[in-house]
Amino acid sequence: MDTYLRLAIQKKGRLSDDSLSLLKECGIKFSNGTGKLMAASRNFPIEFLFLRDDDIPGYVADGVADIGIAGENVVLEKNKNVSIVKRLGFSKCRLSLAIPKGHTYEGLTYFNGKSIATSYPNILGQFLQQNSINAEIHEISGSVEIAPGIGLAEAICDLVSTGSTLLSNGLKEVETVLRSEAVLIAGESLTEAKQSILNNLLFRLESVQEGRNNKYILLNAPNEKLDEIISYLPGMRSPTIMPLAQKGWSSLHSVINEDAFWEVIENLKKAGAEGILVVPIEKMIK
Ligand code: PRT
């Protein structure tokens, strides 16, 4: 029988769309008919298991799934026997402490003797212990943000992305407990055959991520400015330079990193670059 790597992903929720599109960008084809619990790829030795995000670390630890995609917040809270093999860069959020808007906050000691509502008792408990804060944790499974308003707790510890949920509940964010993003997790003991499929998947994921983090750039420049312009372009090796029909001018092609993007573009313009074109890269193989 052929070996398949079984991947657990969220059935429906904030992680689902980005997980599926990342896999599609890796060239993995499959149909995820609605309501199905499982699906197999048509062109890659992988099977999908669609689950609630909270169950993913446990299923991977038990070996029901070999790997999974979940929020780092859930992985750390569940504390199962799994390891993070890749950070995936989407579903970014933070687990934060928040208090009523009108209160003055002068540091963590604010929480001494207070009650805090959260769905993350393990992560919060560890954070409070590390900071020698003595607070009471109220574990609740949803709608944490309404707890102070109804008198259930004096503060909350919950996931935040834009901050608008806190704002509309009269709360303000005062401390970040954890920064989280979607991660790929794996169980402890994969067979050699499964590990080799995982290595292939990781290679594809890295190529897609590198492509997303970089842009292809084309520009024209007078030859006497080329040295200065090249000094702003690290590229994969060195830029490609081709003569233009117009005498004394060249066309230059290179790759630039998204992080330094605008700074590089400004420097290139100042140095005399013209007709700058920036093109997305679909995959980048190192
Ligand atoms: O049904 P299932 O159990 O699978 O899904 P779920 O409802 O438990 O999870 P889901 O789909 O809401 O979230 C899945 C994962 O997305 C989380 O575990 C996080 O890793 C990540 N994520 C990213 C978020 C947020 N951003 C987020 N903003 N998860 C939840 N929120 C909630 C937060 O709890 C709060 O209620 O959104 C609200 C705050 O958002 P802002 O934008 O108002 O700050």
Ligand code: ZN
């Ligand atoms: Zn959940």
